[in-house]
Amino acid sequence: MPLGVKGRGTYEQAMRILEVSGFANTPHFVYLPGKEAAQALKEGNIDAASFIVDGYEGLTVQDLLHDPSINLVTFKRAEAYVKLIPYMHILNVPEGAFNLRRNFPSQDMKLLSTTTNILVDDRMHPAIQFLFLEAAREINGRGSFSSKRGEFPAFKEGFGLA
Numbered sequence: 692m693p694l695g696v697k698g699r700g701t702y703e704q705a706m707r708i709l710e711v712s713g714f715a716n717t718p719h720f721v722y723l724p725g726k727e728a729a730q731a732l733k734e735g736n737i738d739a740a741s742f743i744v745d746g747y748e749g750l751t752v753q754d755l756l757h758d759p760s761i762n763l764v765t766f767k768r769a770e771a772y773v774k775l776i777p778y779m780h781i782l783n784v785p786e787g788a789f790n791l792r793r794n795f796p797s798q799d800m801k802l803l804s805t806t807t808n809i810l811v812d813d814r815m816h817p818a819i820q821f822l823f824l825e826a827a828r829e830i831n832g833r834g835s836f837s838s839k840r841g842e843f844p845a846f847k848e849g850f851g852l853a
Contacts, residue, residue, distance in 0.1 A: 705742035765800040
């Protein structure tokens with residue numbers, strides 16, 4: 692099972708989930724970036740790819756979602772992980788949301804998703820922070836599969852921009 696490349700975001704996210712699950716020292720993991728993990732999965736070189744950190748629109752995610760030989764499983768204890776890892780949130784995927792014609796997924800699912808944070812030094816002038824937020828909103832503010840229009844970015848007191 693691929694965990695991403697050591698020192699990169701996917702690896703860090705995977706290790707955090709495995710730590711709270713009690714599986715951090717399981718020896719049968721491989722360290723592949725998302726695109727290579729997807730290819731290894733499609734070629735049958737690995738049995739599962741549990742940790743791919745990318746947006747719904749990402750080429751790797753779309754490649755996997757459009758492959759009828761790939762199965763997706765729900766994250767049954769998603770709510771427990773969200774309580775234990777505060778920057779995670781649940782992505783509820785309704786039946787057929789990825790492909791209505793193929794009815795994929797064939798049932799409602801819960802997936803885990805990370806929150807993206809933009810950290811701003813508190814010494815930055817508030818007017819500059821506001822301009823930074825407006826620029827990020829212009830670039831990233833449209834809705835996506837996993838977020839509503841205007842939901843990201845948002846200013847969160849104590850956390851900076853999120």
